[in-house]
Amino acid sequence: MLTLNVNGRSQQIDAEAATPLLYVLRDDLGLTGAKFGCGLGQCGACTVLVDDKPVLSCITPITVTAGRRITTLEGLGGAAPGPVQAAFIAEQAAQCGYCIAGMIMRAEGLLRRHPAPSEQEIRAHMNVNLCRCGTHMRILAAVRRAARSVRSATADPALSQDPRR
Secondary structure: OEEEEEOOEEEEEOOOOOOEHHHHHHHHOOOOOOOOOOOOOOOOOOEEEEOOEEEEOOOOEHHHHOOOEEEOHHHOOOOOOOHHHHHHHHOOOOOOOOOHHHHHHHHHHHHHHOOOOOHHHHHHHHOOOOOOOOOHHHHHHHHHHHHHHHHHHHHOHHHHHOOOO
């Protein structure tokens, strides 16, 4: 038995130590936001946060995450979309949508650690995740919008409710 902290909840998992985190999230916990894309850590569709850092869950063994905070797409926002999710919605950043959960998690990880990234930093950080539909420009616009929203929320929490900022 292994205990994982997923979206703020302690979860008991009975799985082999080398089991990829993605399989535990999807199969054991029913959290399907992270997607199976390539299974090789090359596309980013499976991105989740571990201690606020983006991690490719398809190649991360569950033992690596024991005692650490795991956040999935389902752990963001709550009753209403969080700033990153709201920005992706406002910018209509999804085409087929398969990569978007991973994109949102990668952007969330960036903005949690660095709420005022430059354009170059956003592009470099998001470059790990692939979008086959070609919505990269909208995704970048969504990350810029989310960064503005996060900065506004830090300055005035009442402004964080409006994703257009």
